[in-house]
Amino acid sequence: MKISLSWLRDYLRTDKPAAEIARILTDAGLEVGAIESTGVAIPKVVAAQILESVQHPNADRLSVCKVDDGSGTPRQIVCGAKNYKVGDKVPLAQPGAVMPGDFKIKVGKLRGVESEGMMCSSKELGLGEGADGLLILPPETTVGTPLSELFPAEEVFEIEITPNRPDWLGHLGVAREAAAFGCGELKASEPDLPAIKEDSSVAAITAPAAASFYSIRRIDGVKVGPSPEWLRKRLESVGLRSINNIVDVTNFVMFETAQPLHAFDAAKIEGALTVRFANDGECFTALDGREHKLSANDPVIADAKGAQALAGITGGAASGVSESTTSVLLESAVFTPTVIRRASRALGISTDSSYRFERGVDAQGALAASARAAALIAQLAGGSASVDLVIAGAVPAPRVIALRGDRVRSLLGISIDDTAIASLLAKLGIKEVSGGFEIPAWRNDLTREVDLIEEVARLHGIGNIVSTLQGIPAHSSEADRAYDFARALRRRLSGGGFHEARSGTLTGSRDQASYAPGDSGGVVAVRNPMGEEHSTLRASLIPGLLDAVSRNLRHGADSIRLFEIGKVYRQEQxxxxxxxxxxxxxxxxxxxxRGESERSVDLFDLKGVLARLGNPLDPITFRSTTHASLPLALEILIGGKPAGILGVLSPAATREVMVGGHQGQIVVAELDLAALQASSGTGFSKDPKSFGAIPKFPAVRRDLALLLDAATPYSLIEQTAQATKEELLSGITPFDIFSDPEGVKVPIGKKSLAVALTFQHSDRTLTTEEVNEAVARIVTRLRETAGAEIRG
Amino acid sequence: METQIEQLRVEALSAIAEASDALALKEARVRYLGKTGSVSLLSEGMKNLSKEERPVMGKLLNELRTAVTAALDEKEGALTAVADAAALASIDTSLPGTAPESGSLHPLTLLVDRAVQIFRRLGFAIADGPDIETEWHCFDALNTPADHPARNEQDTFYLPDGRLLRTHTSSIQIRTMVANPPPIRIIAPGAAYRRDEVDATHLAQFTQMEGLYVAPGVSLADLKGTIEFFFRELFGPGTEIRFRPHFFPFTEPSYEIDLRTEALGGKWMELAGCGMVDPAVFEEVNKQRGDNAYDPEKVSGFAFGFGLDRLAMNLTGISDIRMLTENDLRFLSRFTA
Incomplete structure (x- = not known):
């Protein structure tokens, strides 16, 4: 919303500069986003007449002019523009002028010829882009007139108006607020309200849902024509275009009072103007010539012939004011905000008028605006307004709201007495009456006690409230525990060389299902996405991580370890x-x-990371499985239950991610965080086997070299050894594995596996004999169950 | 014999002194102290001595053995020290250290965590809620009527079943109050969604932190104190904080919070919204709970919310907010945990 400072000063007596007014308004809740300056405020720029112009002796593109700037002595100016002729009047920046961009005008030589100033274009004066070349002033301009008189400087605030304050959508409302907050004094001008009467042959409401108040005032004998300069300037300052004196007055009053008005050409109206809802399919041609097919939700102003205006939104082409208009019907009404909002949205028409009706106006204001506009029309278009204002609907009585001083004090945490509260509210025109406070008609937003408390808070100023601080003990919530678990996990992973990624939740539908947990029950799609690439809620974190891998490979990364903790979504619970x-x-x-040999990562690098995330008392285990997108896949089991997937991307999928000649495997994993948290211990578990006394007696290690069928899994060896239930066996670790395609070191179809067996007793040192016997029993079992032979 | 002892002493000590490495020293030890070494051979001669001479010579021999042993040990120590020093001297300590690669935490994680830890100092517990929300939790309960502009399809993502992606974490306020009676003192970090065209300063998904405190007698002064405490803890005691009156449907009075601090470039920056919980919100919650636990005459509360993405952008010095979701390792690896 644009608020012109000079317009504001019509209602506000203030000597404060623009920046100070902006600060006060911002503190009051009218956030001034920008102060825009128009016009010329540069001293030493005057109107001058070009007396002669000759070619510059040393430059083809320049000319040397003699100009009269009213000082009596013609000045010599070097000029590059071509769009003037001798005799034209143009702006001249005299030596000493400081142009926008801190460019100082001085007497100086241009290509050897002295120049005593600069003739200016509109751009150089900050008057906008304009045409190329010098700004040619009207011939009647008096030489020597400062440009700041011809183009008075104007400052315009760009203000963000919150939706609860429709009264700020006019200059008068902003002036009221500025005055209340100490910006100056309000220049009060109560318009003379005409007598009102009801006459349903002139104005009627047959759809009370659409309007609570409707008024028409007839003005005869008007002469439609251009608006005077002051009115055009006012409208231009807030970004409006002048149309004619009648329409301009309605717009002017709207930007003054925030009450939209409409003027019908009385000659085009037959019978009463009636507020009703449109008939389904009713056709309407708006002022801009566009045709609309209306529905029964759209409110219209209709006469005997049909819809003449879309109520509160736009007038109709058939009944608009034109040059031939001699009588107008001036409408001022209160339409229902929700009805206007719905119709405006459904028809795709948003106007200054609909914007204000959507936020709300009031009947008192409608009366005043009608009177103000009628007076202006009489003044500018020579008409005479009818004595009576014809109304339909009602002007509500003022609202009174009770306010408890104690409530103010406790909610705001301030000590303020009731008298001080009343005098603060009085600044906003909120008067103390019996039973509470009487609310001015333009403050529709004040309906409850708390609304008044807010006004007290604003006027008292939060800067004057002494801060207090309370703390109360809070038990950790379930969310706290989940947060802390994820936090510890993040730190563990980042300490282990993983970088944390965060990807968007909304992704393309492609690939979403392929990594999702098996029972995902379908992906969740958004009904109104911003394009296909963001149409689906992710069902898995893996596609986002693969995007990150691809992007980082393109940037030259050669070792990538990423993790993400985040939500995934599916259709089932x-x-x-x-x-x-x-x-x-x-x-x-x-x-x-060091030159130590490096290798590419594989499945086991990630399997090892995952295995360490679990609770040592209830370790994460893995089970081979089949997966549509992961040809090498393991199911992650937590507490024996499926909780995620680990696998290597297929060569085809890998090629899609890897660009530019990268090679190697991409290993991915995803698991359920709640399951991991549920299985995790407190860190102080009392399991005697793992966390009992530190062993006092030495362990004995025995290495076995086993020859196995190539297809025999390691897990069979480990399980078989453990199945012997040897009391002394405390650990088994594989430490070498190889096969020989030549069949020299190991026969073809076989592999060699070296495992270390560890034996220990908590109460004594072991004897060689008992270890040998245990090893012999294990070897026998390995031979029988796993077909293992002992090598060497 | 006495002369022999003395001669051997001189010879042995000189040999030891001249030994230049561990091997030469070992040879000297064998030569003089070994089973067939010079000292031992000389001791053999003891049996030929008279009864009177034996103790004297024995004593001299013992002294010889002790002196040679001491010289050998001393020399050995010296040689070891030289060798040790030589071994260390050959190490080029200017080579860079080696360690397993370290990872990093996302800057938003770091920021959320800083905020969480500060609010925990004040006794706030964490609350959470779903991203997929009902219209009631996201709008109706927050005093945002059905025809409010924020609710239209231009601004909010809807699912086919009429639910939506929450447009703010304020829906968690409602979930928490519906599930728990007062007092409530929670913060809720989480994602929120708006149908903004993604560009250098906008994301369609962003990270927010919500706060709510409801108890008897909570005042605007408490809200002001809490917000000031938080931002001064986060950005330092010199942080300037400005409250501008504003409008939100679910709080009254409402304020926007601007901040000025060197950490954010020394310019005023709009950062957060806050206010006193609107009684209409309590009434809606009561209706849903089926009791009057949140009687606006008995309890009051404040709520606040702020976005973390813009803040993270400012603190990390990036000019494009999309960096926060692109997971570029060159960016991420700056935030080592």
Missing amino acids: PEESTRLGLVITGRTALENW
């Missing part, structure tokens, strides 16, 4: 769940000077 996603690719470590 639970609809939202938080998961941990991980992806690794590239080299295992950064290059360094």
